[in-house]
Amino acid sequence: MIQIPPAELQPDVEMDENEVDDGTQDADGNSEVKKKKKKKKSKKKATKPVQSDPPRIGLSQFFPDGVYPAGEIQDYKDDNLWRKTSEEKRYLERMAMEDPEATYESIRKGAETHRLVRQHARKNIRPGMSLMDIAENIEAGVRALAEGDGLDAGVGFPTGLNINNCAAHFSPNAGDTTVLKMGDILKVDIGVHVKGRICDSAFTMSWAPEYDQLLEAVKAATNTGIREAGIDVRLGELGALIQETMESYEVEIGGKVYPVKPISTLCGHTITPYQIHGGARGKSVPSVRSNDQTKMEEGEYFAIETFGSTGRGRVIENGDCSHYAKIYDAPNVPLRLTSAKSLLKTINKNFGTLPFCRRYLDRLGESKYLFALNHLVAQGVVADYPPLYDQIGSMTAQFEHTIILRPTCKEVVSRGDDY
Incomplete structure (x- = not known):
């Protein structure tokens, strides 16, 4: 068995800045020093997002x-x-912000x-x-x-x-x-x-x-x-x-x-x-x-x-209508047309009372819906807003x-x- 001398009796070995003691030993029990290049840690800089052109980043x-x-x-x-300086109004504003x-x-x-x-x-x-x-x-x-x-x-x-x-x-x-x-x-x-x-x-x-x-x-x-x-x-x-x-x-x-x-x-x-x-x-x-x-x-x-x-x-009012919106207090009327019932479900799910246009129904895959849409208008469930001309x-x-x-x-x- 090879005896390893105590650390204080081991010869001093000078290492340059590119040398690292990797813990291996030679046949006499001395530490081997291998030259290894230090790897510089690359610091990642936080990059701010840049908006696209056209703007499409959330x-x-x-x-x-x-x-x-x-x-x-x-x-x-x-x-x-x-x-502007009222304590009461400033308090109300803080509450609104929260x-x-x-x-x-x-x-x-x-x-x-x-x-x-x-x-x-x-x-x-x-x-x-x-x-x-x-x-x-x-x-x-x-x-x-x-x-x-x-x-x-x-x-x-x-x-x-x-x-x-x-x-x-x-x-x-x-x-x-x-x-x-x-x-x-x-x-x-x-x-x-x-x-x-x-x-x-x-x-x-x-x-x-x-x-x-x-x-x-x-x-x-x-x-x-x-x-x-x-x-x-x-x-x-x-x-x-x-x-x-x-x-x-x-x-x-x-x-x-x-x-x-x-x-x-x-x-x-x-x-x-x-x-x-x-x-x-x-x-x-x-x-x-x-x-x-x-x-x-x-x-x-x-x-x-x-x-x-x-x-x-x-x-x-004049011309083909594009704008529609479900009426906020629309009556709960029985709808005769199955297509109108189906279209109303689409409107409720995707728009609620927000205004929409026919292109938006097209995007959702609706087709041949104009008769059903007009039926909803006639029943007072949906309002139509035709173009307005002077x-x-x-x-x-x-x-x-x-x-x-x-x-x-x-x-x-x-x-x-x-x-």
Whole structure:
């Protein structure tokens, strides 16, 4: 047996920085030193996710703590300015922020989705594109960023792509071949929802400088509505201020001067969970003067939207319908058609009371459903919302934002750098 000398009697062996004692021994019992290169441990740097182009990466990748950017904060005016420093109102706001349903964060996630999707759309929409491609690109972005395609999250209502004298409620049905032209004015109305909290915001695009004042008038009117909105503000008085702003503009088209008229039959509205127009107790925000003494209230969530026109300032229903929604308090009526019963199950499962369009039914694999859908409308279970047009030859524009009347301040949740 070979005896190993005690450590203190072993000869000192110097090792350079690249030598390592691996514990092996030679025939005399001495430790063998083999040269081994030290492996440098590579430090992995945490890389921040980068949004794709077009945007298709879910927002939870960028906000893992579930806290999303707040919108533009505006102080209340005059009589309500005290709310900003009130201990009671600040306490109520903290309680709202700690809501287990995460109401504010759901709204803000929808708003951030809206901003990213629309910024890409505004950069890329151009004459020569089909409305079908525009709508499907927008909606694909909404579903990806909001991380849902149903009642949990996703599209809040069909994407409105309304051209020229069509002011609202047009979205292409299957087979539509409409192509955007250079002289068109396009209103783009996008809805996003997260847990039923809908972000509703719209903008107008034009490639003809002669329409700039029309767009400016409507944007200014919407901003007036936002600025003047607040707790205890009477809706009829707010409509008067919006009207005054819009009617202070005029537009010259082809050498002829046109006054800009607010479309009196289209209004802003409250938004409640899964109900774009606020349900039974919904309130309307007019764009003209009225005697409505109804007041805005603390905690309410409003879409402030205005439409301006070079035409009559009134719209009528016309053309094929694309927009539908189950009525929130629909009667429980017996349905004769088996196909209508089946379609209603599809609607309840995938949309509830959220608005939908025929393209969404196509995506779900429904076919030959139009007769059943019309039967649901006739029975008062589903409402239809046909396109809305001002007079032929007129031009219309729209701008819209959603706001929360928080206890301490007003938050314009959908505000962005673009509008």
